[in-house]
Amino acid sequence: xxxxxxxxxxxxxxxxxxxxxxxxxxxxxxxxxxxxxxxxxxxxxxxxxxxxxxxxxxxxxxxxxxxxxxxxxxxxxxxxxxxxxxxxxxxxxxxxxxxxxxxxxxxxxxxxxxxxxxxxxxxxxxxxxxxxxxxxxxxxxxxxxxxxxxxxxxxxxxxxxxxxxxxxxxxxxxxxxxxxxxxxxxxxxxxxxxxxxxxxxxxxxxxxxxxxxxxxxxxxxxxxxxxxxxxxxxxxxxxxxxxxxxxxxxxxxxxxxxxxxxxxxxxxxxxxxxxxxxxxxxxxxxxxxxxxxxxxxxxxxxxxxxxxxxxxxxxxxxxxxxxxxxxxxxxxxxxxxxxxxxxxxxxxxxxxxxxxxxxxxxxxxxxxxxxxxxxxxxxxxxxxxxx
Numbered sequence: 246x247x248x249x250x251x252x253x254x255x256x257x258x259x260x261x262x263x264x265x266x267x268x269x270x271x272x273x274x275x276x277x278x279x280x281x282x283x284x285x286x287x288x289x290x291x292x293x294x295x296x297x298x299x300x301x302x303x304x305x306x307x308x309x310x311x312x313x314x315x316x317x318x319x320x321x322x323x324x325x326x327x328x329x330x331x332x333x334x335x336x337x338x339x340x341x342x343x344x345x346x347x348x349x350x351x352x353x354x355x356x357x358x359x360x361x362x363x364x365x366x367x368x369x370x371x372x373x374x375x376x377x378x379x380x381x382x383x384x385x386x387x388x389x390x391x392x393x394x395x396x397x398x399x400x401x402x403x404x405x406x407x408x409x410x411x412x413x414x415x416x417x418x419x420x421x422x423x424x425x426x427x428x429x430x431x432x433x434x435x436x437x438x439x440x441x442x443x444x445x446x447x448x449x450x451x452x453x454x455x456x457x458x459x460x461x462x463x464x465x466x467x468x469x470x471x472x473x474x475x476x477x478x479x480x481x482x483x484x485x486x487x488x489x490x491x492x493x494x495x496x497x498x499x500x501x502x503x504x505x506x507x508x509x510x511x512x513x514x515x516x517x518x519x520x521x522x523x524x525x526x527x528x529x530x531x532x533x534x535x536x537x538x539x540x541x542x543x544x545x546x547x548x549x550x551x552x553x554x555x556x557x558x559x560x561x562x563x564x565x566x567x568x569x570x571x572x573x574x575x576x577x578x579x580x581x582x583x584x585x586x587x588x589x590x591x592x593x594x595x596x597x598x599x600x601x602x603x604x605x606x607x608x609x610x611x612x613x614x615x616x617x618x619x620x621x622x623x624x625x626x627x628x629x630x631x632x
Contacts, residue, residue: 362413370406374399389458396457396473438502442476445501449473454504455511460490460596462510464503468492477501489600512596516558516568521599523590523606526582528623533586536620537577539613543606544575544592555593585623 377398385391448454450473455461459470460483467490468480482495503509512519527536552573562568575592594602614620 359413363410366406366409366413370402370409374402377402392457392472400475438500439476441502441505442500445504446473446475448504449478449501454509455514459514460512462508462512464499464507466497466499468497471496475501489603490596491600516562517596518555518558518593519596519599520591521594521603523592523603523610525588525590525610526585526623527588528585528621531586531621531623532617532619533579533588535617536614537579537588539617539620540588540590540606540610541575541577543609543613544590547602547605548575548592551593584625 378395381391381395381398385394455463455470457470457473461468461470461480463470463478463480466480466482467484468482469492470478471481472479477498477500480497480499482493482497483490485493487493523540525536525540527533555570555573559568559570559573573593575590578589578591580587580589590606592602592606614622
């Protein structure tokens, strides 16, 4: 309670106590008479009633003084508690500042340590890859086997290096979870094609639709597979401006995402034989049946022994696919055209030997037709009639 207010209450209480003792000069009471009572006769107040009123007034003043004193004490206590809390917060802030100051050098040392460990892992990992590849190239003679072993070793060690680097920088599972959740969405949007290529590589590695050495048509490109990488497949191109599926000499890299976007044709997997056709046009005057016999005889001679191999491969493929061939031996189809009779020889050959077999059959047919008088080649002719 404020001293001025306490002095006011004390003075008022003293005056009320001394008011009955203060008498006017005429001997009458000094207390004023209310105006409404001056007109009527005065009512005398007994000393007991006056004392009771004074005590009630003093009690009321004391109660009010006590209430205000309690309120002041409570405010002082609350202010003290707030001061204590402020001091505690100040101490905590000082402790945090001290810890932060001490943690900065520790964090720098941790970062330097992780950088050194990362460098050591990368150096040792790639030195190990180089050494293993050199050993494989020296001791494995078969080209296909050497390539497959070399690629598998490189893939395995690269994945191991990546995992080790991740665990060096993210040593707690919570950090790994936060990192994956924060980066995953952005990476999925920014590297959509890259992720699709990696998914295509996983399909190629697990399902094996083709392997190194296979002749395929992949992403609209024909060629022989020479390498399968995580993002792309390398092929030695065939066809294009060169006829009959022979190499152009160019190396083409096709993204592995083409596995999901384009049809894939494999000439070598499971059934490495293809049907090829050789067309010959003879004149109407020629003995087309004799020409048919010449073509068919040479094709049958060449196909001897091949039919059994083809049947075994078809039987093996029928265990996995719904595949069936009714006729595997060579056959000649006849068609009448404007310029003569077209004879089409249809025969089985290996995919990589299509041009060599066609060259062999064409040379045989030319020689046999040259020895036969009643078989002549036809060609388009024009007749000009003058009226």
